[in-house]
Amino acid sequence: MANLKNIRPKALLGLLVIVLLPILAACSSTDNPLTTISPKSDVARDIHWNYQIIFWFAVFVFIFVETLLLYAVIKFRRRPNDGIPKQVHGNTAMEITWTIIPALILIAIAIPTWITIFEIDDVPDDAYMIEIVGHQWWWEATYPDGQVTANEIHVPSDRPIGFNLNTADVLHSFWVPQLFGKQDIIPGRTNTLWFTPEVEGRFFGQCVEFCGISHANMRLEMIVDSPTVFASWLSGIDSPAPAAVSPAVVAGHDLFASKGCVACHTISGRNDAVGIIGPNLSLFGERLTLASATLDNNTENLTAWLKDPEDIKPGNIMSESAPIYTNPDLALTNAEIVTLVAYLQSLK
Amino acid sequence: MASAVGAVGAAGHASTESGVWSWITTVDHKRIGILYGVSAILFFLLGGSEAFLIRMQLASADADLISSGVFSQLFTMHALTMVFLAIMPLGAAFFNFLIPLQIGARDVAFPRLNALSYWLFLFGAILLNSSFVFGGAPDAGWFAYANLTSSTYSPGDSMDYFTLGLLVLGISSLAAALNFVVTILNMRAPGMTLMRMPVFTWMALVVSFLLVFALPILTVGLIELLFWRFFDMPFFSAEFGGDPLLWQHIFWLFGHPEVYILILPAMGIVSEILPTFSRKPLFGYTAVVFAGVSIAFLGFAVWAHHMFTVGLGPVAIAAFSASTMLIAVPTGIKVFNWMGTIWGGSLDLRTPMLFAIGFIALFTIGGLSGVMHAAASSDAQQQDTYFIVAHIHYVLFGGAIVAVIGGIYYWFPKFSGHMYNETVGKINFWLMFLGMNLTFFPMHFLGLDGMPRRIYTYDANMGWDLWNGVATMGSLVLGLSFLIFIYNMVTSWLNGEPAEADPWDGRTLEWSIASPPPEYNFEEIPIVYDRDAWWAEKRGKVQHGVPVGGGSGEEEHSIHMPQPSYWPIVVSIGLIIASYGLVYNSGNFIVATIGLLVGIFGVYAWSFEPVNDPE
Numbered sequence: 001m002a003n004l005k006n007i008r009p010k011a012l013l014g015l016l017v018i019v020l021l022p023i024l025a026a027c028s029s030t031d032n033p034l035t036t037i038s039p040k041s042d043v044a045r046d047i048h049w050n051y052q053i054i055f056w057f058a059v060f061v062f063i064f065v066e067t068l069l070l071y072a073v074i075k076f077r078r079r080p081n082d083g084i085p086k087q088v089h090g091n092t093a094m095e096i097t098w099t100i101i102p103a104l105i106l107i108a109i110a111i112p113t114w115i116t117i118f119e120i121d122d123v124p125d126d127a128y129m130i131e132i133v134g135h136q137w138w139w140e141a142t143y144p145d146g147q148v149t150a151n152e153i154h155v156p157s158d159r160p161i162g163f164n165l166n167t168a169d170v171l172h173s174f175w176v177p178q179l180f181g182k183q184d185i186i187p188g189r190t191n192t193l194w195f196t197p198e199v200e201g202r203f204f205g206q207c208v209e210f211c212g213i214s215h216a217n218m219r220l221e222m223i224v225d226s227p228t229v230f231a232s233w234l235s236g237i238d239s240p241a242p243a244a245v246s247p248a249v250v251a252g253h254d255l256f257a258s259k260g261c262v263a264c265h266t267i268s269g270r271n272d273a274v275g276i277i278g279p280n281l282s283l284f285g286e287r288l289t290l291a292s293a294t295l296d297n298n299t300e301n302l303t304a305w306l307k308d309p310e311d312i313k314p315g316n317i318m319s320e321s322a323p324i325y326t327n328p329d330l331a332l333t334n335a336e337i338v339t340l341v342a343y344l345q346s347l348k
Numbered sequence: 349m350a351s352a353v354g355a356v357g358a359a360g361h362a363s364t365e366s367g368v369w370s371w372i373t374t375v376d377h378k379r380i381g382i383l384y385g386v387s388a389i390l391f392f393l394l395g396g397s398e399a400f401l402i403r404m405q406l407a408s409a410d411a412d413l414i415s416s417g418v419f420s421q422l423f424t425m426h427a428l429t430m431v432f433l434a435i436m437p438l439g440a441a442f443f444n445f446l447i448p449l450q451i452g453a454r455d456v457a458f459p460r461l462n463a464l465s466y467w468l469f470l471f472g473a474i475l476l477n478s479s480f481v482f483g484g485a486p487d488a489g490w491f492a493y494a495n496l497t498s499s500t501y502s503p504g505d506s507m508d509y510f511t512l513g514l515l516v517l518g519i520s521s522l523a524a525a526l527n528f529v530v531t532i533l534n535m536r537a538p539g540m541t542l543m544r545m546p547v548f549t550w551m552a553l554v555v556s557f558l559l560v561f562a563l564p565i566l567t568v569g570l571i572e573l574l575f576w577r578f579f580d581m582p583f584f585s586a587e588f589g590g591d592p593l594l595w596q597h598i599f600w601l602f603g604h605p606e607v608y609i610l611i612l613p614a615m616g617i618v619s620e621i622l623p624t625f626s627r628k629p630l631f632g633y634t635a636v637v638f639a640g641v642s643i644a645f646l647g648f649a650v651w652a653h654h655m656f657t658v659g660l661g662p663v664a665i666a667a668f669s670a671s672t673m674l675i676a677v678p679t680g681i682k683v684f685n686w687m688g689t690i691w692g693g694s695l696d697l698r699t700p701m702l703f704a705i706g707f708i709a710l711f712t713i714g715g716l717s718g719v720m721h722a723a724a725s726s727d728a729q730q731q732d733t734y735f736i737v738a739h740i741h742y743v744l745f746g747g748a749i750v751a752v753i754g755g756i757y758y759w760f761p762k763f764s765g766h767m768y769n770e771t772v773g774k775i776n777f778w779l780m781f782l783g784m785n786l787t788f789f790p791m792h793f794l795g796l797d798g799m800p801r802r803i804y805t806y807d808a809n810m811g812w813d814l815w816n817g818v819a820t821m822g823s824l825v826l827g828l829s830f831l832i833f834i835y836n837m838v839t840s841w842l843n844g845e846p847a848e849a850d851p852w853d854g855r856t857l858e859w860s861i862a863s864p865p866p867e868y869n870f871e872e873i874p875i876v877y878d879r880d881a882w883w884a885e886k887r888g889k890v891q892h893g894v895p896v897g898g899g900s901g902e903e904e905h906s907i908h909m910p911q912p913s914y915w916p917i918v919v920s921i922g923l924i925i926a927s928y929g930l931v932y933n934s935g936n937f938i939v940a941t942i943g944l945l946v947g948i949f950g951v952y953a954w955s956f957e958p959v960n961d962p963e
Contacts, residue, residue, distance in 0.1 A: 032811035034798025036729040051726040058716040065683065065712050072690050073697070073705055076626075082694040090632040091688070098684040099677060106673045109723060114666050116725035121662040170496045171592065173657060173732065177798050181728025184658045186593055187495055188586025191659035208732040208800045210489050212496060213416040216803035294807070314416045 033204035127162030134172030137218035150279030156230040176205035219293035240269025252343025373912035375459035381445030388437035395429035407820035409808035419804035420487035427490035439613040449858035452537025467920035468520035476513030486510035494584030525559035539876035551616030562605035569598035600651035614751030625701035626693030639678035672722035699773030703754025710746025735795025766844030779829035786822025790815035855880035915954035922947030
């Protein structure tokens with residue numbers, strides 16, 4: 001500590017502030033898929049307004065307290081000829097000051113917080129309501145007219161969007177940070193959420209309540225479409241799957257039934273595929289991601305997924321109970337996987 | 349364990365007798381304190397290793413070092429170990445060693461109950477950790493939210509280990525808390541009024557009351573969980589009319605006071621170190637004491653801030669936002685009073701003082717992020733992200749652990765009779781300070797970038813690589829600093845310079861007796877005339893009174909001390925047999941019953957144990 005003796009405390013403090021602030025400001029990026037500081041909806045913007053007020057108060061108090069502490073430590077460090085310092089036991093005026101000033105700061109924080117809490121609470125009456133069901137480990141979405149999809153949730157950009165949140169098994173939490181703050185999903189009750197989109201685009205989301213060993217792989221995408229694109233996507237779910245065009249697709253179509261996939265998956269237009277245990281696969285070929293938004297939807301990833309889903313999403317119900325994964329005699333051959341991939345990719 | 353105990357027995361001179369048996373049957377509060385401390389540090393190493401594995405897995409995207417199942421066990425056991433097996437028992441170690449010394453007593457009120465608390469803690473800890481070997485440790489998070497903990501979603505024994513382990517640890521803590529409450533209220537030296545009590549002892553009293561009120565709540569929840577899993581009583585099962593949120597309310601009604609159970613001893617330690625090395629009395633003693641008491645009271649009124657996103661409704665959320673923010677007021681009072689203590693002082697920047705100042709700097713950061721989370725609407729973006737992980741580690745590592753390590757350095761001469769190595773101590777501090785900030789500060793950025801807690805893997809395009817890499821590097825520095833700490837403790841205990849009774853020019857009574865203290869602590873019970881009793885006596889500020897002897901009518905040289913007893917360990921063994929019997933019950937409860945009978949027999953034998961009374 002000897003070399004510190006020649007440093008002037010005030011210079012050191014100035015240096016600290018100058019170095020620290022830009023570092024702090026540059027450390028979080030608004031480009032990250034799950035960024036919490038780049039709101040793209042009214043609700044997310046309200047939350048961000050609340051956050052910023054508190055953040056700057058916190059930065060101010062942080063700099064004040066740490067500066068004071070550093071100053072005191074340097075200024076009052078023991079010197080060789082120090083005697084016993086004055087024995088001060090307290091000071092009532094100061095006690096009152098440092099009780100009241102923090103209390104005032106807290107009131108300044110509490111008021112915008114209360115405003116925001118009530119502002120974002122009620123789902124507007126005109127909201128477009130989508131039913132969300134959390135499963136271990138994927139998301140199911142049901143639209144007002146009965147269309148069902150999974151993990152890639154399209155919404156129209158021209159009106160408030162509301163969600164009723166339920167779970168098929170354990171607790172989950174629904175979160176697309178650029179659009180809304182998280183809301184837990186609790187068995188036995190229906191929680192709600194809402195937001196009004198501000199821009200079109202893809203927004204990433206993830207389950208944020210620990211829900212078992214593949215909690216990390218329970219992701220989703222919310223896609224804000226223009227009203228016309230959304231309408232045609234929605235009606236596409238209702239229209240039957242296209243007629244088989246290639247031998248591979250035909251073979252995959254048949255395997256989807258003979259290998260038992262139909263027991264758990266629904267594909268609109270197929271009377272034999274009406275299972276509801278697994279994700280609805282209607283329009284699967286149009287999806288950008290697969291396995292609950294953990295992988296890009298391309299031939300390579302889809303092949304890997306069908307080959308060994310356990311490797312990609314440990315503990316998932318398909319690899320633990322579907323006969324093709326539990327009974328070696330029924331396992332998919334590489335040729336079969338090729339045809340299944342072709343079939344699934346044809347679902348557009 | 350036996351060898352560690354033996355090593356301590358050989359090195360320590362706390363008591364006249366040595367050997368393993370004397371440690372097993374000891375009821376001496378100083379020896380029990382050392383047992384608590386050594387065990388807790390070993391468990392801290394275990395919990396730290398678990399954290400290090402977690403950091404290795406998260407160091408980069410798509411890592412494949414640890415499977416998701418093992419990862420879930422690691423983060424669950426890391427939290428349980430650090431909370432219940434490291435920080436709480438470290439607090440208990442300080443309470444045990446220091447309370448009688450600070451209040452001028454010869455032991456705690458119930459010495460054998462004290463031994464029981466220790467053995468139950470040790471066996472409960474071993475029970476909980478043995479699950480790693482017997483088929484898998486608890487893996488539903490330390491908060492164990494229903495209904496992931498049901499026998500449907502957590503088949504196997506892991507959650508039974510959780511339930512029974514925490515029940516046993518709860519008995520241990522509850523017994524210890526009652527013991528300390530009675531000791532502090534009844535056994536203070538003449539003249540030591542409550543408002544003359546050292547602040548550390550005050551905080552110990554507050555924590556003990558917190559434990560007495562908070563632990564039964566957890567016990568109720570654990571028993572319900574146990575009955576749900578064993579007998580299908582659906583307390584937390586929505587489909588049969590139960591409510592998973594009931595568990596959350598119960599858990600956090602215990603869990604939030606628990607946070608203050610972990611941090612208030614640290615605040616007490618810092619309130620002792622700062623005055624000594626500033627050579628000034630604590631600034632605003634009364635304010636610091638009452639701030640501690642009000643933090644404890646408010647601690648029972650804020651639990652739902654852990655549940656801001658479960659859908660409580662805006663009125664409840666707004667109310668809990670406000671009550672949580674209120675806690676910042678007494679916390680701020682403490683910070684500013686510590687600042688007032690060093691202001692105008694003559695600061696001796698030795699290792700304990702560095703840790704105490706580091707505590708203020710780091711705890712302030714944790715406190716500020718805490719206020720940020722109190723704003724419920726803003727918290728909707730931070731809940732269950734790494735921002736919260738950063739927050740709790742600034743509070744529990746930057747706060748509790750940093751203060752506790754400072755406290756170990758501060759009282760090391762007193763409990764070991766040796767001086768620690770000052771240079772190594774300072775290296776220890778600076779490495780720990782650096783490592784702590786490198787590990788945990790980047791987690792704020794990760795949280796703002798949306799990284800959820802408890803994920804074992806993440807995608808490369810998430811943009812989380814950089815700060816995760818930095819955090820993992822930081823954890824290496826942190827680990828190194830802790831090894832240096834262990835090195836300093838062990839070598840100093842074995843070869844350190846002999847310590848004087850009062851190496852720091854201390855202010856409280858423990859510095860008035862030899863280092864290490866004799867088994868009976870005070871040859872004559874002191875009379876207290878001032879808040880800083882020993883400082884005032886040294887400076888001749890008080891009229892010196894006649895110390896009182898060991899008891900009415902006793903000879904000066906026959907100090908009545910409690911006898912060693914092995915019944916506490918017998919009772920503990922009985923309860924552990926019962927716990928294993930419950931985990932592995934296959935419809936019948938024969939083993940559990942046998943264990944319980946051993947325990948009951950132990951309690952009886954304990955009650956009728958002949959008292960070696962001099963009369």
